[in-house]
Amino acid sequence: MKIIWLGHSGFRIEIEGAVLLIDPWLAGNPMFPEDRRDEAVAGATHILLSHGHGDHAGNALALAQELAIPVVGIADLISLWTRHHGIKGTGFNKGGTVDLNGAQVTMVNASHSSSLEGPDGPVYAGAEAGFMIAGEGHVIYFSGDTDIMADMAWMAELHAPDIGILAAGGHFTMDMSRAAFAARKYFQFRTIIPMHYRTFPLLEQTADALRHGLPPEIRVEEPQVLVPIVF
Numbered sequence: 001m002k003i004i005w006l007g008h009s010g011f012r013i014e015i016e017g018a019v020l021l022i023d024p025w026l027a028g029n030p031m032f033p034e035d036r037r038d039e040a041v042a043g044a045t046h047i048l049l050s051h052g053h054g055d056h057a058g059n060a061l062a063l064a065q066e067l068a069i070p071v072v073g074i075a076d077l078i079s080l081w082t083r084h085h086g087i088k089g090t091g092f093n094k095g096g097t098v099d100l101n102g103a104q105v106t107m108v109n110a111s112h113s114s115s116l117e118g119p120d121g122p123v124y125a126g127a128e129a130g131f132m133i134a135g136e137g138h139v140i141y142f143s144g145d146t147d148i149m150a151d152m153a154w155m156a157e158l159h160a161p162d163i164g165i166l167a168a169g170g171h172f173t174m175d176m177s178r179a180a181f182a183a184r185k186y187f188q189f190r191t192i193i194p195m196h197y198r199t200f201p202l203l204e205q206t207a208d209a210l211r212h213g214l215p216p217e218i219r220v221e222e223p224q225v226l227v228p229i230v231f
Contacts, residue, residue, distance in 0.1 A: 001013075001015045001135070001136045002014040002231075003228070005195070005223035005224065006024060006025075006032055006040055006225065006226070007025075008023075008055060008195070008196060009022075009056055009145070010022065011142070011165065015103045016101055016136060017045070017102045017103075018045050018046060018101035018102065018135075021041060021044045021046070021047045022048045022142060023050055023056035023144075024063060025057075025059055031199055032225060036226055044063075045101055046071075046090075046100050047071045047072065048073065049071060049072070050073070050110065050144030051114035051129065051145065052116045052126065053145070057116070061081060064081075064089075068088070069088070071088070071090075072089070072092070074107070074125075076126030093107060094107050103133055105131055105132070108141075109130065109149060110129050110130045110143065110144040110145060112145040112146055112147075112172075128144060132159040134159075138163055140161060140163045140164075143164070143165065143166045143174075147178065152182055152186040152187070162188075162191070164189040164191070164193070166193070166194055166195065166210075168195065168197055168210055169195075169196040169198070170197075173196050176197075179194065191219045191221055192214070192219070193222075194210055194220070194223075195223075207220055
């Protein structure tokens, strides 16, 4: 299994028979080298979206049309796009599980917001979400954009993720200290990968506070763009 950061909250996860592009904001992402775009999307089987904000879903339609692969996410947004943009899609909702080429993806709660850019301001895009992604002997918790939630208690107990990909940049999501608190209180991760940071000066630039807030046996893996983390 490989987890490959695409900058900000975007990831390429190669698991079971799936190559998932999660929140793949490539064009306009200051952390993503656009001359390596073909490498990032090669062989992708699905686009998985946590919510509708432009720094997560802004490139999804164009990628789905170009690669002829389905977009998977909250039913409201996916039904809108399949109806009006001619893409393939799989819409589901919180508590639902879909099989993506052998990877079992369950949508779980997040605490954030979700909208698309409209001519007169934000347009409703369904609810924000996170995902539990199971396969190859691992369960990955992709938090999506979120703050700490009491829901994390039952999510951890039910799904028992060993890898956490946690939004931790602050301002729009948990910061590093809050992410460390959530990990200590609710989860038993072996590895944590921070995301939604370093992209802009407004966000946290290192994972130092996350690392310092956790016991030493938890591996904090600061990702590098397009460098695979192999499990």
